[in-house]
Amino acid sequence: MRQFILAGALLYQVLPTSAQESSINNAPFGLHWSATKEEIEKAQITLTPQKGDAFGATFRASGLPKVLADTENVYLSFGYDNKLWRIVATSKTWHNDKNGSQSLDRFNKLSGLLEERYGKGVEISSTPLNKYMQETDKFSYSIYSNDRVQAKNWLTPTASIQLGIRAANMNDLYYLMIYENRKLGDAFSRAKSSKEKDAL
Numbered sequence: 001m002r003q004f005i006l007a008g009a010l011l012y013q014v015l016p017t018s019a020q021e022s023s024i025n026n027a028p029f030g031l032h033w034s035a036t037k038e039e040i041e042k043a044q045i046t047l048t049p050q051k052g053d054a055f056g057a058t059f060r061a062s063g064l065p066k067v068l069a070d071t072e073n074v075y076l077s078f079g080y081d082n083k084l085w086r087i088v089a090t091s092k093t094w095h096n097d098k099n100g101s102q103s104l105d106r107f108n109k110l111s112g113l114l115e116e117r118y119g120k121g122v123e124i125s126s127t128p129l130n131k132y133m134q135e136t137d138k139f140s141y142s143i144y145s146n147d148r149v150q151a152k153n154w155l156t157p158t159a160s161i162q163l164g165i166r167a168a169n170m171n172d173l174y175y176l177m178i179y180e181n182r183k184l185g186d187a188f189s190r191a192k193s194s195k196e197k198d199a200l
Contacts, residue, residue: 030065
């Protein structure tokens with residue numbers, strides 16, 4: 001399972017609720033926040049357990065009712081109390097996309113769609129300080145080496161959202177989308193702190 005933590009501080013801007021965000025329980029890909037694992041499986045969605053405990057019980061989901069055409073993987077995290085609070089999607093890999101043309105084009109299109117739904121996002125992209133990494137054909141390499149960040153954040157009353165470009169290796173790129181329910185995320189953070197405290 002790919003690492004989903006984007007380096008650097010995340011800057012957010014509170015946005016008004018979109019008219020399209022009609023229910024606080026609506027989540028992307030036809031899902032609902034706080035749904036249990038059993039409820040999701042009852043909807044004929046296949047869940048495959050993933051290793052690690054960073055976000056509680058996490059599963060790779062297939063057979064989702066809605067998904068982007070170029071999405072390759074979707075991961076659902078249920079925390080420690082069996083409530084869906086985090087959704088991560090990764091795209092297919094753009095091979096040999098050294099200058100980032102394919103991934104940047106898709107990033108810009110998805111950014112536009114997200115802005116239509118959630119309002120203007122907060123740009124957190126940064127360019128390399130190293131002149132060598134600023135060269136056009138070093139885009140993927142600079143993402144891979146963490147010299148460059150290409151990402152944008154959104155914050156609604158219900159959820160925090162991040163869209164970013166990540167590197168599978170020096171030449172290959174993919175997009176990463178992270179959705180977190182704010183209320184359930186806060187509850188997970190408290191539960192995780194308590195669990196870690198008990199382990200000491």
